[in-house]
Amino acid sequence: MSEAMAIVCENLSRHFGPVRAVDGISFQVPAATIFGFLGPNGAGKTTTIRLLLGLLEPTGGRATVLGWDIVAQAERIREQAGLLPQNMGLYQRLSGYENLELFGRIYRLPRQERQERIRQLLMRLGLWERRDEPISRWSGGMQRKLALARALLHRPRLLILDEPTAGLDAVSAVALRQELAAMARNEGVTVFLSTHNLHEAQELCQEVVVIKAGKVVAQGSPAQLRELGRRRELLLRGRGFTEELLQALAGRQEVVAIRREGDAVALELQEGADTAALIAFAVARGAAIEEAQRPQASLEEVFIELLQGETNAH
Ligand SMILES: Nc1ncnc2c1ncn2[C@@H]1O[C@H](COP(=O)(O)OP(=O)(O)O)[C@@H](O)[C@H]1O
Numbered sequence: 001m002s003e004a005m006a007i008v009c010e011n012l013s014r015h016f017g018p019v020r021a022v023d024g025i026s027f028q029v030p031a032a033t034i035f036g037f038l039g040p041n042g043a044g045k046t047t048t049i050r051l052l053l054g055l056l057e058p059t060g061g062r063a064t065v066l067g068w069d070i071v072a073q074a075e076r077i078r079e080q081a082g083l084l085p086q087n088m089g090l091y092q093r094l095s096g097y098e099n100l101e102l103f104g105r106i107y108r109l110p111r112q113e114r115q116e117r118i119r120q121l122l123m124r125l126g127l128w129e130r131r132d133e134p135i136s137r138w139s140g141g142m143q144r145k146l147a148l149a150r151a152l153l154h155r156p157r158l159l160i161l162d163e164p165t166a167g168l169d170a171v172s173a174v175a176l177r178q179e180l181a182a183m184a185r186n187e188g189v190t191v192f193l194s195t196h197n198l199h200e201a202q203e204l205c206q207e208v209v210v211i212k213a214g215k216v217v218a219q220g221s222p223a224q225l226r227e228l229g230r231r232r233e234l235l236l237r238g239r240g241f242t243e244e245l246l247q248a249l250a251g252r253q254e255v256v257a258i259r260r261e262g263d264a265v266a267l268e269l270q271e272g273a274d275t276a277a278l279i280a281f282a283v284a285r286g287a288a289i290e291e292a293q294r295p296q297a298s299l300e301e302v303f304i305e306l307l308q309g310e311t312n313a314h
């Protein structure tokens, strides 16, 4: 099968009693991309992942993963998807090699193929030298890499990662992100990356969906999301901004508010306001404008605004 969409969710919900953990979300994940599933703690990311793998029954809506229905064909999904769970699910007393060996058997990989694959993954992730130590002696970063190897062991077509770098120190997190990107490229898998880390999503993902309290609040490429945060503000720097001119500007219909910022004047504008016309208006009334700026919000600011529900974006 070669669906264009690796995941399609339509109005998917899961309630736990009164808690609407996932509350009617819809989104599509194009195949062969790294897709970010972004949201703060408690947004419903892990619950969605459990739904997608058929580990939990939806309260409503529907979804397909790799073309399979999450309710009727969950077994097929679990065969063809790899999961790096939030709690990693590794056995601390077993060695790195033994952990992979165990999962290879669970997936019924034939012996020789299993051994070759384990060797390949451990080598590629720089874990081969220490493969025989119990992983309780390993660092958090190494354990996370092993969890990644485990998720990739059966050559899944879809890799689902639930907050893969949460709790790692910054250096290990960067290293793991690099591994992830390289692995995704080498293995040609679709990656569904759940994260509360904006920088991670920005760095790795071609597309993201942002969820909050079980609902989608924004969707698009990181660049498109940043565009949403294009503040409706015009900053004019220069001379000749008399009280009279400021009042004339404030009186224009497309100007919501106006304030002085040092030697500059900041105009808060209505959506779709014609900034060129405003500048011409100011110039015609005696302003000598040296600089005009439309400050752009950082993705971080957009994200915070989205989560506070100030920007309405779909
Ligand atoms: N098994 C459960 N029973 C009751 N509430 C749950 C259960 N699982 C998750 N929740 C609740 O659903 C919401 C979303 O949780 P979760 O999907 O774990 O969020 P995230 O992974 O984004 O941090 C939270 O309010 C959480 O307390």
Ligand SMILES: [Mg+2]
Binding pocket: 045, 046, 047, 086, 162, 163
């Ligand atoms: Mg979670």
